Amino acid sequence: MSLIEATIAWFTNPANWEGPDGIPARMVEQIAISGLSLLIAALIALPIGLYVGHTRRGATLAVNLANIGRALPSLAVIGIVLPITAAIDPELGFKLYPLVIAMVVLAVPPILVNTYTGISGVEPELVEAARGLGLREGQILRRVEIPLGLPVILAGLRTGAVQIVATATLGAIFGLGGLGRFLVDGVAQQDVGQTMGGVILVAGLALAVDGLFALLQRVTTSPGIRAQGPVGGATPAAASAPGVVSPGNAA
Amino acid sequence: MRPSRMLALGASLLVLAGACTTGGGSTPTPSEAATATPTQAATASPTTPPPTIKIGSVGFYEAKIVAEIYGQQLEANGYTVDRAGIGLGTRDVLLPALESGQIDLQPEYIGSGLAHYEPGKQTGDPKANQTELQNVLNGKGGGITVLDYSPGFDQNAFVVRKDTADSLSLTKMSDTTAVQDQLKWGLATDCKTNPVCAAALKTAYGLQPKSVTYLSACDTPMAQALLAKTVDVAELCSTQPDIVKNGWVVLQDDKQTQPADNLSPLVRNDYLAKLGDKAAFEKLLNDVSAKLTTDGLTQMGAAFTFDKKDIKDIAHQWLVDNGFVKAS
Numbered sequence: 001m002s003l004i005e006a007t008i009a010w011f012t013n014p015a016n017w018e019g020p021d022g023i024p025a026r027m028v029e030q031i032a033i034s035g036l037s038l039l040i041a042a043l044i045a046l047p048i049g050l051y052v053g054h055t056r057r058g059a060t061l062a063v064n065l066a067n068i069g070r071a072l073p074s075l076a077v078i079g080i081v082l083p084i085t086a087a088i089d090p091e092l093g094f095k096l097y098p099l100v101i102a103m104v105v106l107a108v109p110p111i112l113v114n115t116y117t118g119i120s121g122v123e124p125e126l127v128e129a130a131r132g133l134g135l136r137e138g139q140i141l142r143r144v145e146i147p148l149g150l151p152v153i154l155a156g157l158r159t160g161a162v163q164i165v166a167t168a169t170l171g172a173i174f175g176l177g178g179l180g181r182f183l184v185d186g187v188a189q190q191d192v193g194q195t196m197g198g199v200i201l202v203a204g205l206a207l208a209v210d211g212l213f214a215l216l217q218r219v220t221t222s223p224g225i226r227a228q229g230p231v232g233g234a235t236p237a238a239a240s241a242p243g244v245v246s247p248g249n250a251a
Numbered sequence: 252m253r254p255s256r257m258l259a260l261g262a263s264l265l266v267l268a269g270a271c272t273t274g275g276g277s278t279p280t281p282s283e284a285a286t287a288t289p290t291q292a293a294t295a296s297p298t299t300p301p302p303t304i305k306i307g308s309v310g311f312y313e314a315k316i317v318a319e320i321y322g323q324q325l326e327a328n329g330y331t332v333d334r335a336g337i338g339l340g341t342r343d344v345l346l347p348a349l350e351s352g353q354i355d356l357q358p359e360y361i362g363s364g365l366a367h368y369e370p371g372k373q374t375g376d377p378k379a380n381q382t383e384l385q386n387v388l389n390g391k392g393g394g395i396t397v398l399d400y401s402p403g404f405d406q407n408a409f410v411v412r413k414d415t416a417d418s419l420s421l422t423k424m425s426d427t428t429a430v431q432d433q434l435k436w437g438l439a440t441d442c443k444t445n446p447v448c449a450a451a452l453k454t455a456y457g458l459q460p461k462s463v464t465y466l467s468a469c470d471t472p473m474a475q476a477l478l479a480k481t482v483d484v485a486e487l488c489s490t491q492p493d494i495v496k497n498g499w500v501v502l503q504d505d506k507q508t509q510p511a512d513n514l515s516p517l518v519r520n521d522y523l524a525k526l527g528d529k530a531a532f533e534k535l536l537n538d539v540s541a542k543l544t545t546d547g548l549t550q551m552g553a554a555f556t557f558d559k560k561d562i563k564d565i566a567h568q569w570l571v572d573n574g575f576v577k578a579s
Contacts, residue, residue, distance in 0.1 A: 082472075086479035094481035095464070174472050175437075175464035175481070185465060188440035 003192055007200070010193030021181065023201065030178040030205060033096070033171065034164045037103035041160055045108045046153075049115025053149070054141050056120060066112040069105045074167050077102035078174065099171040106167055107160030114156025117244045118149025147222045152244070154220065158213035165206045169198075179205065300329060301532070302525050307336025307354035309345055312555050312562065313405060313490060313548060317358040319566035321516055324539050325532075327576045342367050350392035355522040359384075361400055362510035364517070371446065375507030377404070381515060394520035398536050400513035401543035407439070407447070407468055407509050408489035409502045415483050416500040423503035427484065428457050436460040437482030439468035447509055448486075455506035489545055492553035514543060542573045 010016060017023050045066070052062045078098040085093035085101075122145045130144045146153070172180030182198025185191075304325060308318035315338050322332040336354040339345050346367060348354050361380045362373040368387045373380055377400050388395040411421055411434075419430050427434065442448035442465065452458040464481060466473045469488035477485035478497060487494060489501060516536045523529050551569060554560045570576045 082475065083479075086475065086481060090480040094476055094479050172465075173467070175466050175476065181465070184467075185440050185443075188467070189444045190441075191444070 003196060006191075006193030007196040008193075010191075010197040016194075016197075021177075023197075026177060026179050026181055027201065027205070029176075030165070030168065030180075030202075033099065033168050033176070033178050034103070034161070034209075037100050037164050037168065038107060038157070038161050040100065041104045041107035041111055041164075042157060044104065045111035045156075045160075046115055049112045049153070049156075050119060050141060050146075053116040053119025054137070054145060059116060059120070063113055063116060066109040069109045072105055074102040074106055074170055075173075077105050078170065082174065095171065095174055095176040098174065099168060099176060102170070103164045103168055107164050110159040110163070111153075111156040113244055114159075115149070115153045118152030118156075119145045121152065122148045148225060151217055151221050151225075154213060154217045158210060158217070161209050161213060162206050165209050166202060169202055299527075300331065301527070302522070303331040303333050304356055304522060305333040305336055305354045307339050307345055307348055307357045309342055309357075310338045310340060313552055314358055314360075315562050316551050316555065316565055316569075317514055317543065317548075319562050320539060320543075320569055321356065321358060321536055323563075323566050323570055324535055324575055327570070328535055349395060349517060349519065352392065352519060352521070356516055356518045358514050359397075359517045360405060360512040361397065361515050362406065362512040366510065373510035375504070375509060375511050377511035377513040380511055380513075384515075388517065392519060396518050396520055396523060398516045398518060398533055399540050400515040401540045402513070403490070403543045403545040403548045404511055404513040405488050405490040405545075405548060406512040407486055408494075408504070410477065410485050410487045410494055410499045411483060411502060412477060412480070413498050413500055416502075421500070421502060423505040424456050424458075424508075425505050427502065431458050431460050432462075434460070434483040435462045435464065435481070437464050437466050437473055437476050437485040439486050440465045442486075451508035455508045490548040490552050492549060492556045495549050495553055496557065514540065516540065539570075539573075539575065547573075 015022075019025065048062055051057075052059050078101075081098040081101050082094065085097040087093070089097070119141070126144055126148070127140060130140045135143065168178060169180030169183055171178055172184040179198055179202050182194050182201065186193075186195030186198055306318050306322045308314040318337045319334075322334060322337070326332050336345075336348060336357070339348060339354075342363070345354070345357060346364075349357055361377060361384050365380050365384045365387070366373045369383065372383055381397055381400050385397045388397060409424060409427075415421065415434070419426070419433070421427060421430075438460070439445065439448055442463075452460075464476060466476060466482075466485075468486045469491055473482075473485050473487060474491065474493040476482045477487075477499065478493075484502075493499070494501060518536075523532070526532050547569065551565050554565045554568075555562065567576070567579070571578045
């Protein structure tokens with residue numbers, strides 16, 4: 001009971017809702033850090049995934065290279081990168097850059113693999129038909145492959161986003177703000193209310209992001225494939241490629 | 252590992268043999284023997300070695316090194332040492348083991364040891380900490396004795412880079428008060444609520460730093476942050492080898508805000524009672540403690556952290572350097 005009471009007391013203490021280390025400020029920091037990381041990861045993974053998915057060139061290389069990122073613990077990435085970036089910029093190179101790089105390494109694999117799978121999984125007959133109608137390659141990608149592959153692509157972004165939101169708390173170990181502060185400081189101060197408060201806030205934000213992407217998937221899915229199976233047009237073989245997240249059970 | 256262990260075993264056997272033969276030389280003269288009571292004669296006899304002493308320590312490398320130093324010092328003087336308890340665990344594991352007699356001796360940081368039993372009672376005065384800890388331990392496990400504490404200590408220290416110290420002429424904590432806003436501070440993650448951190452800095456030095464990065468004290472990121480100039484003042488441990496390695500300056504805690512964590516051996520009274528010459532035993536350990544300086548602890552930490560040396564070898568080298576044992 002004391003854990004619950006301490007958590008309630010922490011949430012209901014007005015002091016915890018004010019100033020640069022209050023809940024709203026930390027929440028904004030967490031969203032900003034996560035958003036930046038997801039943006040960079042998407043800018044890297046989406047073009048590669050689209051290219052490889054459409055041309056099928058270098059698919060094995062790209063997918064396997066991306067999956068190495070899954071094997072690297074984020075804390076290890078930070079540890080490796082930090083001495084280098086800190087030498088470049090003592091402030092951001094210590095606190096922000098290593099974390100963002102680690103988050104990009106974390107989120108590129110699901111985004112890239114799902115984008116590749118979503119695009120390459122579109123039925124070849126549809127692509128051939130589009131080509132027969134006289135569409136150029138870019139048009140095929142934009143008008144046929146992306147709309148059909150979008151649920152799978154968004155599932156990758158959804159997984160990446162949720163992973164980033166939860167894992168970016170690591171930044172607090174290296175002096176960064178965000179919701180991780182409540183976890184790191186709460187443990188150090190043996191303040192269970194603050195620690196549990198941080199846990200609830202991180203979990204809540206992760207669920208909210210997950211829900212947002214679920215909504216986005218629903219809204220953007222082409223009506224033609226909405227009622228069908230798990231992946232519109234994707235072949236079962238492609239859907240079971242290593243590391244693919246299906247739209248239904250992202251994260 | 253194996254050859255060095257064999258060597259160590261051989262060395263300790265040699266030492267034991269040596270102790271036996273030299274012991275022969277100090278056999279009581281006839282007149283002394285005549286006046287000695289039978290029990291005294293029995294325990295003082297070189298043929299009755301003192302009972303095996305079980306030494307323990309927490310898992311922290313520094314505590315293990317100091318435990319090993321006490322152990323080798325005793326071995327060199329004819330004692331048999333059981334090392335099973337060295338590196339046993341945290342204080343929550345170790346102190347109950349000492350109280351229950353699973354171990355007989357452990358090195359303890361007296362400020363933190365006192366805080367374990369009486370949170371908040373620790374002060375910046377080692378003598379007071381030792382006295383208080385002794386009062387507590389009198390009633391534990393049939394009585395435990397706190398022997399002399401070392402001049403060296405490992406405590407939270409506020410450290411600056413040499414260039415910062417030079418340009419702002421900083422040598423002690425009071426020097427930072429006037430320039431506190433020119434400095435970026437790296438403070439412990441528990442600083443806000445820790446009575447010896449934020450509150451003490453404010454009352455003793457008038458410090459209310461504006462630019463603070465919260466990192467785990469005495470940990471690698473804190474040292475990295477000072478190295479990378481992310482912070483200018485870092486809360487490290489005074490014996491942390493990074494300080495020596497980088498030529499950093501430890502600001503003197505001139506208002507004594509940090510609890511004094513000098514090292515003392517804690518010994519069970521029932522072990523002391525089994526000894527023929529309790530005073531000689533205590534002298535062996537007190538002599539060692541008297542030579543344990545902060546510098547020495549730091550250098551041994553560096554030998555462990557940076558040079559990856561074996562703890563037994565580090566302890567042996569220290570005993571040789573300080574004239575307690577001969578080089579082997």
